[in-house]
Amino acid sequence: MSSKQFNRRGFFERAADGIGGAALATLALEEFLPAADLPVAPSIQPATGGPRRGYDTLPRDTHHSAKAKAVIQLFMNGGPSQVDLFEPKPLLDRRHGEDYFNEIAEDISSPQAAGGLLRSPFKFKQHGECGAWVSDALPHLHEVVDDLAFIKSMYNNHPNHEPALFKIHSGRLLPGRPSIGAWVSYGLGSVNQNLPAYVVLDDPRGLPVNTVQSWQNGFLPPVYQGTRVRSEGAPILNLNAENPYPEGVTSLQRDLLRKIDRLHLKRRPNQLQLDARINSYELAARMQLEAADVLDINQETKETLEMYGVGNKDTDSYAKRCLMARRMVERGVRYVQIFMSGQPWDSHNGLEGSIRSAAGQTDQPVAALVKDLKQRGLLDDVLVVWGGEFGRLPIAQMKDKKNYASAGRDHGPRGFTLWMAGGGVKPGVSFGGTDEVGYAAQDNPVSIADWHATILHLLGLHHHELHFERNGLKERLTDTFKPRVVQEVLA
Amino acid sequence: MCGDNKMRKTGLCALVFLIVNVVAHAADNPTYEKDIAPIFQKKCISCHNASNQKGELDLSTPFGLFKGGESQSTLVSGDLDASYLYELVHSRFMPPDGEGEPLSDVEVHTIESWIKNKTPFADGTDPASFIAASEVNQHDIQPIMLLRCTVCHGNRRQEGGLDLRTKASMLQGGKSGPAIVLGKPEESLVIKRMATEQMPPRDKLLPSGVKVMPDNEVEMLKRWIELGGPEVKVAPDIATASGDPLVSEEDRQHWSFRKPVRPALPVTKMGDAYNALDTFVIQKQQEAGLAMSVEASRAVLIRRVYFDLTGLPPSLEQVEAFVNDTSPAAYEEMVERVLALPAYGERWARYWLDAAGYADSEGKRSADPIRKSAWRYRDYVIRAFSKDLPYSEFLRQQIAGDELLDYSNPEKITQQHVDNLVATGFLRMAPDGTGSDVVNSVAERMEVVADEIDIFSSTVLGLTMKCARCHSHKYDPIPQRDYYRLMAVFQGAYDVHDWLKPTAVPSQSNGVMKNRTLSFATPESLAEISQYNNQQQVRIDAENARLQKLEVSLQQTHLAKGLALLPEVIREDVKLTFTTAGKAHTEIQRYLHGKFKEMLVLSEKQLEADKAYAALKKEVDDSVKVLNDGKRAVPTIRALWDRGEPSPTYIYVRGDHTQSGRLVGPGVPSVLTDGKTPFQPVSLEHSMAGTGRRLALANWLVNENHPLTARVMVNRIWANHFGRGIVSSVDNFGKLGSLPSHPELLDWLALEFVESGWSMKHMHRLMLLSRTYRQVSSLSEKLIIEDPENVLLTRMPLRRLSAEEVRDSIISVAGMLEQSRFGEPDAVNVRKDGLVTAIAKDGAYRRSVYLRQRRKEMPSWLETFDLPQMNPACQIRSTSNVAQQALYLLNSEMVRELAGQFAKRIMSQTRELPVQVEKMYLDVYSRRPLQEEVELSVEALMQLKTQWEEHNNSLPQNERENVDLELKALTIYGHTLLNSAGFLYVD
16 A cells, blocks of 8 residues: 555645645554554454454454455355356256256246256356366456366355345345454454445445345444445445535534544543544544545556456446455455345346356456456455355256247256455365256355355454354354365465 | 163173172062152152253153163163163162162162063053153154144144144044044055145145155154054153252352342441442442542533433523522432433333334345334333333233233223233344245244244343253253243243234235234224224315315206206206206106206216316315325234143254254243242133233242342443443343442342332432432543443443434434324435435424334434344444544534524524524533633634635625525534534533
């Protein structure tokens, strides 16, 4: 992180609250923006250790040394099809159209639309030095497979989106529990107080299924809820007033508030919470500056913009959010989630078109993000996670049971693929796999709890240690499950 | 018992040796009842009984004896060598050394000959029946039938006339004959119908929430039928006079499990103590060489008391009156006045609503449907606090309101009947997805029950029982059995096999599951409703009459015109026809009417072609619709009531509802009793349906000797006044909770609470009138070091306003607080960017407690200031300090508008700057400004005005606002005060 990344012109213009712009910049950098690799001060609080007196997002110590300092989660709503993207299943070609109903009957939610086995319309090839299988639906991803670790034996526990989403975001099939991002910001806080610790970049076109419940704080204090940062319009709720006061008035108001608060504080020495509160107002002022700055992707070079696909109709929206995510983790934001509107990967019909459309919006920006992080030396510290809530069935789903050309696939919770990259992940690995038709995880099944534990592990947190006391119970992201960190994908 | 093979072999060698040498004078022809049971009773059952089954062996019944323990066959009739039990007692391996008296040779020999004689019973029972029953009996079958069949073939419905709950009812069968043929599973209808997949009917699976019986259960059912349907008598596990082997006397010694004892008041320098409570505080302080801080000023005290009791700041007049009141009793009188304010109930109800998990929606699903009448429970709680309903009654009504008075056959429905039922809403607050989906499984219902047990135990008992759902509590002496005993208490009303859905959706529930709202109201309120609706009808009729009047006049004109066209000879006859009512028509008139109707009477369509008519019709229709919508319906109550026929309660092994263990009966946690007193459900009046179990629970809770009820509640009240409980873990008084900082004080308060008739206001008075409460909040360096956490109460804590206080106070200071109380929650507006705000009525807002609390749409302002999500409830709120709070107060449009209202209100009183400053200070900080502050403020106001002016002048002529610059400046000034620490923190 360097001061160059600030938009200096805007910065000086707006830094009119009494402290000189340059002084503020220094203050911001030294006091509130320790770079991720600054030594950890001994006074830093541990991630967990008894109830806290107050809740904040100040940085906290890890349980063990961390490989990843930040996470970018590329959430692929709807359930991307494992057998059309990452797992070639020759048997599906050979037995295309054959009846397979009885073998998977308990997972067929709409029997009247169930056809026979459905071959993939995509061509598979091995890519990179690692020889990872990726279909031609994701041509850009081919270029970065040597940086990725695929887990091909994931499974979820429910065939419906809602519960499956709650499960993958918060560990149980029900709403009301904290999402993984909330747990991480509770556990680790953030090195940058000028930006929220946990940011959600949602799709300007609309919210995902389960809406804001996907990034809830559950029983954790609300301060750990994901903050929606909009890539268009006002970025954060109340970051700026809808009808702002004139510049001079705002500055007078800040000045007046500071004076009144100082008088109040002077008569109340030793009350640390008052200092903290005054700080929170100063942080708010800085957040106004930095949020605008972090979202200003015009500071990027033309090459970078093109690499992500900014300006290209299909990729523009997702590309912008990927770029903003990179700019955020650079500034110390701990957990960034990128969501898409609705469920683009929910390919119930027109399989090929549906997948090409979802891939067309995301493939180039995603690959660019991995490349960009790598070329900036950030991939070592940033964990990138790609995937949806479940996979899809090997059989066709279609109305008339005849037209395989327009068929899709129904939800398949028993087996799907996710990938991870950077932040301590072993590059170029493929772990686990589904059965011969791609129906259920067969080799080394990985549960959602295992996967959560693995992400926490990379961040230096132990899934059992990271807890929150409630009603005398220690609540955990992985609840009472007994997860296993997937060592096979760790570097 | 040791199941180790090696040990067993060694034992056998010893056995052979000993048999040869045995010398015995045992009873001839021993029988179980006469000879064997007494031996076990004397030597074995202290470790091997129904509740304490060491090695999973229960020797208290013949069934348990033949069933055996973890080493399986304990006893083989007639085969001494195969009878492991004999080997163990004979080798004196059991009872283990030091754990009871060994068996005598005579006793061993008696057992030996009993086994050799093929284990006879005095009453002639065939021992084989126990062996069969130990393999499978009705308690293995019944849970399966409950899970898979009885929703259609049980107590509520008997499809095909069939009830599958018991062996007798299965034998009796239904229209198609007996369901089971003993000994012949393949001929039993229940098996046949399942084999052919006729049952359960596939189209009823989803709506009934039933799953097909898995193979292992079918096999068990078949085997049971094959064996002739063995039954054993197993009494449900309840507390008995023989004592509780699972919870020891030592377990009962934890401080909070012993009943409180009234301590003597410590002797202190009474000068510092205003009341008894202070003496305990001072004593502890003196022990630590510390003392109370000085007393706070009147201005500080009145602000503290108002916020503490009402959540709102005192008005300027109230502050002035109190500060200038020279009476020695001024403070006491002020506290008394504030306690009587309606706002007190609204503030203190909120603490209880948090603990109860109050929400206006169901939760558990993304859809999060609205709970229509949950607000009545909120109103009940507010009223209860306002009128100082004794806590004992408050609890009894909430826990067993349906069993207190007979609401089903009342002579006259009184307000008390209604309140009692509304109060049971306490047990209906948990998130509940069982009404949100087509499927509503036993597992989901169990989640609801478990959440309620959590809420009940944390809130009322201050204990965490959650763990005991799956296994005995690791730290507190709460066996898994006690969890299910408590579940049995609720089972009359909360039966996972006889479920009431949150809302009735006929197509989803197959008509099986009814819903949980009652239409129930007093004659007075029904009369009021009907009177109101009649008035409404009068208005409707008046509206309709307006239209009718116009129609009549139009028809008259039309008729006159038409008649003029007719031949004169018939004109009068026709006219008479069309001005006479149809009923009175003669035959000729009927003919005429038919012939000329089309010509002389305007159709509706023709009428509407008339512009005036069409306009009036629209106006009338609209207003009639509004009036009709305004008619009141009979209010419903979201209640919990006992239906009197609970299904049996089994312990769920590892919390898994498909794995039923031991049968248990109702009971309370053993550690809170002597373990020997059976739990006695209250026998209700004959006309009442309930089991009386919850009423017994409620009565037990409010017993004056109860170790927890009073302590937990006074501690909650204390924590809310002093920022920290005497037991700082307010919801955990168990072994993992914190120890009380002032145990004697806690007991003194608890007993005072009971003796005062459980008066919560009495507790407030005691605490607020104490010297302890009146201390300043300033923090010296000495205190930071010597009492950093304020455990010794050496000062009052500085505290940030809660979410509701921040919002309500700003609204109140702005003069925009609408005073109306109670009723349906105020709707919120959910903006696309996620902002959830209240919808103002004429610019005004009600208090936050009346704002709709939908789990997925919590009001943003409140959430930003730490309003918790209710999943299922919140025992104590957390406080955070983040930039988003500053951003909210600085930039939110609503806060800015309110600041504008605030400024307008002050401006309308005076235009003099120093006076404006003074008034604003009194409103916001409850004190007058210091000279220094007045100067600072006046200067700022002038600068602000200049800035606005400059800004306005810098705009092009046509964009300049014609504004009151002084008002603009005062708005910014007021907005700043509302952002200041002095406002947001209470000293």
